[in-house]
Amino acid sequence: GAGVSQSPSNKVTEKGKDVELRCDPISGHTALYWYRQSLGQGLEFLIYFQGNSAPDKSGLPSDRFSAERTGGSVSTLTIQRTQQEDSAVYLCASSRRDIRQETQYFGPGTRLLVL
Amino acid sequence: AQTVTQSQPEMSVQEAETVTLSCTYDTSESDYYLFWYKQPPSRQMILVIRQEAYKQQNATENRFSVNFQKAAKSFSLKISDSQLGDAAMYFCAWYGNKLVFGAGTILRVKS
Numbered sequence: 322g323a324g325v326s327q328s329p330s331n332k333v334t335e336k337g338k339d340v341e342l343r344c345d346p347i348s349g350h351t352a353l354y355w356y357r358q359s360l361g362q363g364l365e366f367l368i369y370f371q372g373n374s375a376p377d378k379s380g381l382p383s384d385r386f387s388a389e390r391t392g393g394s395v396s397t398l399t400i401q402r403t404q405q406e407d408s409a410v411y412l413c414a415s416s417r418r419d420i421r422q423e424t425q426y427f428g429p430g431t432r433l434l435v436l
Numbered sequence: 437a438q439t440v441t442q443s444q445p446e447m448s449v450q451e452a453e454t455v456t457l458s459c460t461y462d463t464s465e466s467d468y469y470l471f472w473y474k475q476p477p478s479r480q481m482i483l484v485i486r487q488e489a490y491k492q493q494n495a496t497e498n499r500f501s502v503n504f505q506k507a508a509k510s511f512s513l514k515i516s517d518s519q520l521g522d523a524a525m526y527f528c529a530w531y532g533n534k535l536v537f538g539a540g541t542i543l544r545v546k547s
């Protein structure tokens with residue numbers, strides 16, 4: 322597709338369950354970012370992948386959160402033992418290179434609700 | 437730590453009028469980038485305009501322009517000739533070593 326896609330668009334889960342959120346970046350984009358947007362809040366940076374470099378995980382809120390990027394393309398954000406405070410919209414973005422040189426393109430997000 | 441502050445939770449503007457959204461930031465770095473993003477109800481984040489800190493000239497994109505005051509650490513967005521399609525949440529963001537967003541300003545456009 323032409324843009325960043327994310328799946329699922331909505332996810333409802335029970336507290337304590339694990340969830341996986343998927344991001345398909347724009348083809349050829351080496352940089353991929355995950356953000357979290359809680360209700361009425363700005364975006365919170367979670368993790369950044371750039372090519373084959375070690376990811377910048379400085380934004381992950383706890384060790385329940387992890388992310389992978391396979392083959393330099395698709396990325397999966399995993400939240401283990403979900404808590405109600407994990408409820409938010411999770412946004413993925415990609416850019417051709419570093420954001421300094423290239424515009425960052427966002428996906429539509431996954432709305433996660435933890436009951 | 438870097439912070440971005442948007443002091444206006446909500447703004448309203450009459451169609452065809454001009455509105456300015458405020459943004460201030462705090463950083464000790466000298467080399468960074470600033471952005472304004474628009475988030476309509478579809479949740480897609482759309483880049484509106486960006487500014488390199490080393491450039492003194494204010495960025496302009498059609499009806500959107502910024503007033504970048506580096507010494508004051510201020511980066512306001514001016515929307516001229518407002519249109520109904522401009523109604524959205526607007527986020528100011530700073531990028532040095534990572535992207536930091538403000539809390540956002542809801543813009544309502546009245547017809």
